[in-house]
Amino acid sequence: MNILSYIIVNLLLFSSWQLFLFRKRAVISFPDRIIGAFILGLSQIIVTELLLGALFRNLFAVPLFSVNILISSWVLILSLAPFRKGGIKSTSNDITLALKELKGVTMDFWIVVKNDFLLSCVFFLVVISICWMIFIAYLFPSYTWDALWYHLPMVGYIMQDGAIRDIANDSFINQWINMFPKNIELLFLWNIIFLESDIIVDLTQLAFTIVGIVSVYSMAMKLGIQRNYALYASLLFFFTPIAILQSTTNYVDVAIAVLFIISVNFIIGHRREPTYENRTEASCKEQRVYSLCLAGLATGILMGSKSSGPLFAGILSALIIIQELMEQRAVSFNAATMNKYSVLTKSLKMYILSFLLPVVLLGGYWYMKNWIVNNNPVYPMQISLFGTTIFKGLYKGIVEPPPEIMNRLSYITRPLYVWLENIQYYLYDSRLGGLGPIWFIIFLPTILFSVLYSAVKKKYDFLVLSAIFIGTFLLYPRNWTPRYVIFIVGFGALSFGFAVNTFGDRKNVIKTLALLLAVYTFLVTNSPCITPYQIEKFMQLPPAERTLARHAPFNIDLHVRQEYGYWIWISNHVSKRDTIAYTFEPLFFSPLWNSSFSSRIAYLKEKSYNDWVEGLRKNNATYVLIRTNSQEDKWIKFSHSMSWLGSKERFNVVYADPNYTIAKFERAENSIQKGDGEKG
Amino acid sequence: MAIIYFSVPERKAFLENQIQWWTEMWEVVTGRDQGSGVGEQEKDTEKVMSKQ
Numbered sequence: 201m202n203i204l205s206y207i208i209v210n211l212l213l214f215s216s217w218q219l220f221l222f223r224k225r226a227v228i229s230f231p232d233r234i235i236g237a238f239i240l241g242l243s244q245i246i247v248t249e250l251l252l253g254a255l256f257r258n259l260f261a262v263p264l265f266s267v268n269i270l271i272s273s274w275v276l277i278l279s280l281a282p283f284r285k286g287g288i289k290s291t292s293n294d295i296t297l298a299l300k301e302l303k304g305v306t307m308d309f310w311i312v313v314k315n316d317f318l319l320s321c322v323f324f325l326v327v328i329s330i331c332w333m334i335f336i337a338y339l340f341p342s343y344t345w346d347a348l349w350y351h352l353p354m355v356g357y358i359m360q361d362g363a364i365r366d367i368a369n370d371s372f373i374n375q376w377i378n379m380f381p382k383n384i385e386l387l388f389l390w391n392i393i394f395l396e397s398d399i400i401v402d403l404t405q406l407a408f409t410i411v412g413i414v415s416v417y418s419m420a421m422k423l424g425i426q427r428n429y430a431l432y433a434s435l436l437f438f439f440t441p442i443a444i445l446q447s448t449t450n451y452v453d454v455a456i457a458v459l460f461i462i463s464v465n466f467i468i469g470h471r472r473e474p475t476y477e478n479r480t481e482a483s484c485k486e487q488r489v490y491s492l493c494l495a496g497l498a499t500g501i502l503m504g505s506k507s508s509g510p511l512f513a514g515i516l517s518a519l520i521i522i523q524e525l526m527e528q529r530a531v532s533f534n535a536a537t538m539n540k541y542s543v544l545t546k547s548l549k550m551y552i553l554s555f556l557l558p559v560v561l562l563g564g565y566w567y568m569k570n571w572i573v574n575n576n577p578v579y580p581m582q583i584s585l586f587g588t589t590i591f592k593g594l595y596k597g598i599v600e601p602p603p604e605i606m607n608r609l610s611y612i613t614r615p616l617y618v619w620l621e622n623i624q625y626y627l628y629d630s631r632l633g634g635l636g637p638i639w640f641i642i643f644l645p646t647i648l649f650s651v652l653y654s655a656v657k658k659k660y661d662f663l664v665l666s667a668i669f670i671g672t673f674l675l676y677p678r679n680w681t682p683r684y685v686i687f688i689v690g691f692g693a694l695s696f697g698f699a700v701n702t703f704g705d706r707k708n709v710i711k712t713l714a715l716l717l718a719v720y721t722f723l724v725t726n727s728p729c730i731t732p733y734q735i736e737k738f739m740q741l742p743p744a745e746r747t748l749a750r751h752a753p754f755n756i757d758l759h760v761r762q763e764y765g766y767w768i769w770i771s772n773h774v775s776k777r778d779t780i781a782y783t784f785e786p787l788f789f790s791p792l793w794n795s796s797f798s799s800r801i802a803y804l805k806e807k808s809y810n811d812w813v814e815g816l817r818k819n820n821a822t823y824v825l826i827r828t829n830s831q832e833d834k835w836i837k838f839s840h841s842m843s844w845l846g847s848k849e850r851f852n853v854v855y856a857d858p859n860y861t862i863a864k865f866e867r868a869e870n871s872i873q874k875g876d877g878e879k880g
Numbered sequence: 881m882a883i884i885y886f887s888v889p890e891r892k893a894f895l896e897n898q899i900q901w902w903t904e905m906w907e908v909v910t911g912r913d914q915g916s917g918v919g920e921q922e923k924d925t926e927k928v929m930s931k932q
Contacts, residue, residue: 620884620885620888621885621888621890621894622888622889622890623890623894624890624893624894624897625894625897625898637882637885640881640885641881641882641885642881644881645881713882723898723902724894724895724898726898726901728897728901731901731904732901732904732905732907732908733904733908735908736908
């Protein structure tokens with residue numbers, strides 16, 4: 201039933217938007233409609249979760265399912281409305297045409313791939329990689345540091361409360377959990393809440409990776425690159441090691457990069473696509489409105505996903521305003537009645553209604569909440585301009601210190617050093633490598649070539665793209681950190697496609713080299729966190745026992761080895777609605793929940809026994825998790841000794857190791873009932 | 881660019897790690913499992929004193 205509801209809601213969600221956009225096929229290309237349906241689907245998920253969680257405090261599976269089924273049904277009715285001109289016949293024609301189009305596109309794609317040996321090799325390598333990634337993500341639980349530290353706990357807190365709200369600042373990480381924008385975490389929640397399991401939550405970013413390939417392809421087509429080169433370039437984008445490794449983790453960097461690429465794709469080059477020749481002014485405007493709206497939604501999701509989101513939103517806003525001003529100015533030369541004020545007003549109106557409104561709708565909530573609660577939209581980061589503090593905060597820059605080598609390098613040499621990849625292995629958050637050999641060996645030279653060639657030949661479309669991507673890269677803080685700038689590899693892929701399209705004779709040499717490097721990347725992008733022996737072990741375990749403690753990945757093992765015992769106990773015994781009250785600050789909160797995040801956790805530390813017990817009662821604690829030999833441990837032993845005096849609370853120790861103890865908490869009324877029962 | 885990339889000091893260690901990974905994978909696939917540090921971790925993980 202859980203799997204069925206998950207499939208039904210997702211199928212209806214994305215297919216309804218796909219059919220909605222199908223009606224606009226005259227102004228939006230097929231790849232852009234795929235991307236558009238993805239963005240609209242994500243937007244619906246985020247908006248419904250925000251409404252249910254932040255406004256109605258009722259974010260649970262049933263209401264979420266019902267609301268989304270209602271909305272998607274409505275979208276479907278709008279898209280296939282039999283009351284439109286033509287009636288039911290028109291509706292069934294639309295469905296037939298949509299299916300025909302899908303079939304046609306698939307056949308065309310297959311023919312292109314089949315007729316190009318190098319392309320088919322790359323394509324099959326991508327397919328095999330994706331299958332492997334799905335297998336690994338299914339087999340292993342989420343094991344990455346930031347995922348366990350705050351990405352998944354964000355989901356846990358929302359699911360246990362059914363509400364999106366700030367939690368008590370009981371620990372260092374809680375302030376970050378409160379402050380960080382959580383759009384991508386809402387998508388993680390979507391992949392857990394219906395299935396009542398976290399088994400595929402770490403595949404959330406893989407969807408973004410695949411759509412990223414489609415986005416790069418769409419941009420390449422807009423640049424006039426030949427289709428097979430566009431496909432080749434977009435598939436090569438996939439072979440970015442850090443993107444491959446992160447695609448099966450609960451981080452957000454791949455999603456951020458792809459959302460930025462999607463936004464740029466929708467904003468640029470709307471006049472150049474071959475399907476749009478001989479269009480009327482009205483259809484041009486319609487196409488522009490749809491493009492900006494979809495870009496706005498993507499940018500809004502992006503802005504609400506990470507604190508660097510406003511930087512992307514600002515850059516894209518500047519791009520749109522410049523585009524609009526130039527567009528309106530071109531129109532005003534032909535229309536004598538238009539003056540400068542009219543030009544500016546029209547441009548701003550288009551920008552605000554089509555782009556800014558969706559951005560604020562999808563991404564503004566987190567910043568407004570921070571602004572109201574902390575007087576700073578990006579709290580706890582301090583914002584200063586020319587020495588003047590605009591928003592007061594706790595930190596002036598990125599908290600995590602850089603690797604020591606970075607202090608010895610300059611602004612220019614830092615990214616170059618990282619791109620050379622002086623590392624012994626790839627990791628999902630590698631700081632000194634991760635963009636891969638294709639980036640350094642092929643994409644970088646083709647960027648240089650393509651930019652220079654475009655400047656000489658006045659290929660303004662490509663120059664505009666270059667300015668956007670390179671400018672964003674230069675403005676991004678710590679741009680030498682690979683996972684923050686994955687989007688630049690997308691630009692590299694475009695440059696590769698552009699260069700190959702331009703080169704006459706040597707393209708096969710370059711393509712062959714790219715294929716060899718793709719094969720090399722495929723072979724070497726193996727995380728040391730997932731070894732072949734661990735794969736073998738996990739394949740032999742029943743699904744319920746494939747837990748983090750049994751995985752013991754090397755990235756966290758040394759830090760949490762002493763916690764595995766109680767993690768295993770929790771995963772085996774904590775049921776839906778059980779509450780674990782903990783009394784210390786664990787390194788990772790995520791393992792305190794059960795695998796479906798249907799249990800609850802509560803921090804309860806008090807100065808007196810009576811206050812503590814009162815807190816346990818108020819929070820309906822089922823179990824208490826304490827450090828062995830702590831104050832609470834003494835209280836529990838004390839309560840045993842006081843039971844003969846009529847103390848009604850009972851703590852039955854159900855797990856103990858040298859470091860931690862778990863006791864089942866039986867409240868006074870339960871104890872009385874049991875006592876009566878025993879007497880009877 | 882390829883020569884520069886593949887001649888960095890850590891490339892040798894990187895490739896050795898990858899060869900080891902694929903060697904282990906081959907052993908697992910062919911059933912010639914010699915065990916590894918994972919076995920050590922398993923022993924630590926399973927030292928659980930449960931009173932239930």
